[in-house]
Amino acid sequence: MTEPPAHGSVILREFTEADVGLALEFGEDPYIPLIGSLPAHPSRQEAEAWVRRQQGGRAEGRGLPFVIVAGGTAVGTIALWLRKLSEGVGIVGYSISPEHRRRGFATDALVAITGFARTVPGVERVELYIEPWNRGSLRAAEKAGYRCEGLLPDHHEIGGVPKDMLVYASP
Ligand SMILES: CC(C)(COP(=O)(O)OP(=O)(O)OC[C@H]1O[C@@H](n2cnc3c(N)ncnc32)[C@H](O)[C@@H]1OP(=O)(O)O)[C@@H](O)C(=O)NCCC(=O)NCCS
Numbered sequence: 001m002t003e004p005p006a007h008g009s010v011i012l013r014e015f016t017e018a019d020v021g022l023a024l025e026f027g028e029d030p031y032i033p034l035i036g037s038l039p040a041h042p043s044r045q046e047a048e049a050w051v052r053r054q055q056g057g058r059a060e061g062r063g064l065p066f067v068i069v070a071g072g073t074a075v076g077t078i079a080l081w082l083r084k085l086s087e088g089v090g091i092v093g094y095s096i097s098p099e100h101r102r103r104g105f106a107t108d109a110l111v112a113i114t115g116f117a118r119t120v121p122g123v124e125r126v127e128l129y130i131e132p133w134n135r136g137s138l139r140a141a142e143k144a145g146y147r148c149e150g151l152l153p154d155h156h157e158i159g160g161v162p163k164d165m166l167v168y169a170s171p
Contacts, residue, residue, distance in 0.1 A: 005066065005116035008108035012066035012078065012116070015054045019067055022074045023047035025097045032095045034159035054079075064120070068096070068109045075100035078109045080117050080126070088124035090117050094140075106136065110144035114170050126170035129156055131163055138166070145171035 005012040026032045027042040038050045054065040054077070063081035067074050076096035084091060092113055096106050117126045128146060130137045141148075146168040154162035 005112040007112035007115070008104065009070050010075075010105055010108040010112060011069045012109065012112055013069055014058065015051055015065060015067055017048070017051065019051050019054075019074055020044065020047045022067065022077070022097060023050050025099070026077075026095060029095075029098055035093070035095075057081075064116075066109075066113065068094075068105055070100070070103075070105055070108075073100070075105050076109065078106075078113050080113055080120065080123070082120075082123075084127075085122050088122060090120065090123040090126045092117070092126055092128055094137075101136070106140040107143045110140055110146075114144060117170070128168040129165040130168060131158070132166055141168045147171070 023038060024042060024044070024047045027038055027040060027047060032038065033040040037053060039046050042050065057063045057065055057079070061082065063079050063083075065077060065079035068076040068078055076094065078092065078094035081091045081093065092110065094106055094109055114126055117123050128141050129152075130141060132151070149167045149169050152165050152167055155165040156163050
């Protein structure tokens with residue numbers, strides 16, 4: 001059996017049904033529901049459906065989503081999405097639950113998944129897309145060794161609105 005991706009204080013593991021609690025925490029954050037398919041203030045059923053979509057993404061080969069675990073607690077999620085695999089590119093997205101922020105978990109998880117991405121057949125480069133105001137995410141990217149390649153105007157729809165995104169590439 002291969003070792004799970006890990007770095008510093010975090011280990012990455014696959015989603016289980018028990019991660020509905022993390023989804024409920026995510027749903028109370030003002031930004032996380034805008035950047036994925038989790039509804040804001042989700043019901044338990046909506047949170048369970050989101051967990052199943054993460055698991056389905058892996059089963060269908062759309063990507064490799066992980067739960068970030070620190071000290072035995074699920075503190076966030078990080079995924080290597082494969083929609084640009086034909087170009088040799090994996091796209092990483094991540095979120096940390098509000099009560100677990102600013103302890104280095106996003107940075108450690110990003111280092112872990114970047115190393116893991118090198119073992120995924122066809123992935124030659126990893127990209128991150130970050131809104132310019134998102135200081136915590138920009139800083140985590142830089143601390144994990146990513147470099148900024150520029151600003152892409154109106155590149156992503158976030159909350160239904162086109163937003164400029166900085167693109168970062170893996171070390
Ligand atoms: C962005 C996010 C993932 C950062 O997670 P985190 O675990 O708190 O990040 P880290 O603890 O690894 O912090 C990395 C660096 O950013 C800094 N940082 C974190 N949050 C910050 C904030 N809100 N403002 C300024 N700096 C911040 C940390 O101090 C650290 O820098 P330092 O070591 O120089 O002090 C988290 O705030 C989050 O989930 N936000 C909502 C979802 C989101 O934005 N996801 C990313 C989309 S691109």
